[in-house]
Amino acid sequence: MHPPPLPPNLESRRPQMFPVLDARDIERMQRFGEVRHFRDGECLFAAGQPSPGMLVLAQGRVALSRRDGLGHSIPIVEEGPGQFLGEVAQLSGRPSLVDAHAVGEVEALVIPPHRLRALLVAEADLGERIMRALILRRVGLLETGAGGPVLVGPPEGAGRVRLEGFLSRNGHPYLALDPARGAEAASLLERYSPHAEELPLVVCPDGSVLKNPSESTLARALGLLPEGAFETHYDVAVVGAGPAGLATAVYAASEGLRVLVLDQRAFGGQAGASARIENYLGFPTGITGQALTARAYVQAQKFGVEMAIPAEVASLRCAAPGAPLTLELTDGRKVRTRTVVVASGARYRRPALANLGQFEGRGVFYWASPIEARMCADEEVMLVGGGNSAGQAAVFLAGHARRVRVLVRGRELAASMSSYLVERLAASPRIELVMETEVVELVGSDERGLRRVRWRHRPSGREEADDVRHLFLFIGADPATEWLTGCGVALDAKGFVRTGAVLGEEPLQAEAWEAAGREPLGFETSLPGVFAIGDARSDSVKRVGAAIGEGAAVVAQLHACLASAATRVATAPLSSPCSTP
DSSP, X not given: OOOOOOOHHHHTTHHHHSOXXXXXXXXXXXXXXXXXXXXXXXXXXXXXXXOOSEEEEEEEEEEEEEEOTTSOEEEEEEEOTTOEEOOGGGGTTOBOSSEEEEEEEEEEEEEOHHHHHHHHHHSHHHHHHHHHXXXXXHHHHHHHTTTSOEEESOTTOHHHHHHHHHHHHTTOOOEEEOTTTOHHHHHXXXXXXOOGGGOSEEEOTTSOEEESOOHHHHHHHTTOSOGGGGGSEEEEEEEOOSHHHHHHHHHHHHTTOOEEEEOSSOTTHHHHTOXXXXXXXXXXXXXXXXXXXXXXXXXXXXXXXXXXXSOOEEEXXXXXXXXXXXXXXXXXXXXXXXXXXXXXXEEEOOOOOTTHHHHBTTTEESOOOHXXXXXXXXXXXXXXXXXXXXXXXXXXXXXXXXXXXXXXXXXXXXXXXXXXXXXXXXXXXXXXXXXXXXXXXXXXXXXXXXXXXXXXXXXXXXXXEEEOSOEEEOOOEEESOGGGTTTTOOBOTTSOBOOSOOTTSOOTTHHHHHHHTXXXXXXXXXXXXXXXXGGGBTTOOOSHHHHHHHHHHHHHHHHHHHHHHHHHHHHOSOOOTTSXX
């Protein structure tokens, strides 16, 4: 079978996507799997169903095809002896995104996810080739929408934009259809007759249909949430999957700790939504936040990190000094862990506008991704903010919108934005800077979304208004630490987490530290076994590089905490938050 063409940017990399292993390579892989036989026409794995892992073909051929819940099945490629089946989902045992059927009698080496991860680490050069292929295959699926759900609804509908953002930011393929432009999408709406608030319809790979589901409901339907995670005791639970949390996960798991990462939205945090980061070390031409954090996300899975996204933490509980730490989720589930790393970062502030909530997702946005840029093509856009994230977003949007009007409360940008971004904004003919100005009114309707914005020049009080359908808010951030209220973790006056011992101060939670038999480590909070890093930490440097550095540095302190607990357990009956539950 002649393989169908790949997207142009991937066609030249086909040999890397579908490499042929030689006999020596396969021999090195034998100890990681077991040989199985499949009959002609037998399904090796199916889209939406858990796969057995990666399959290395020794005999016969296997046809791969992509399928969606609408009944379409399109050939992808046919693989033969020396080739292997799998993509990134096989690292964590998540459902397959494609179908695979035997063409003739097939003999294959089946390598389950945990053994695949061991192979990638133990056989470095072979593992590099396999990992590159797994990643490129996922990229191909993302670009074609293969194996993911089908979203049916108007492109600017709040529900569709929300779910597109969730899927794209979590690196999961999907296909979006506009019922006004396709008979098949229109027939689905006719069949299910949804109300406006029930759009979009989401057709899952198994054919089931959801009506405007929550992110959590969709994630469960797609098998993205590891249900068994909440029955396991972890060495480290990381709350937040931004650069700091992902760095902690990669370094901790690579050093043998059992790690769970939880995030209520998507991996990457605010950095993941950055259109382009140009001052991150090692990337002289810049890199998108999505690309940078997606690499870290896959890297963490390579070392066996378990990911629970979306999973929102409601509270941290430690009943008494020496009791195990428990994270309680908003859905009632619980996570037991020996240590906790607070990497929940910060979220953009919401201005005090009476009807702001009415337009969130319907004209008002807190990040600028290709999804939002698509809606802004050749239109007037307003952006509020004077920090680096605002500058990156303005430059990105200027490549799509007719004009980007940037409103800044301050008198100048130099104090809050990197100079290269200030210069970029000043040089762009599509960007208009309006200083010492704030938004005072939003005008629109539930049916049509945002339609008009009024703003005020602060020194003079002069007000102006214009027709604006897309308003982006990047006006500083507040710490996402409300879930720590009442657990004994000390916060500063602004809500950021205090860490380390402070000279001259009586230690907080003195009873807990007496039980621990030591003082707080540098990134440790006022509660033994609980650490804080990145944007959520008081006095941290709010930069991607700094967050990654803190994520790496905290792992040494986690080891020290766990080691001190192990020593106490060996010499006394008293347990601690860092001891094995």
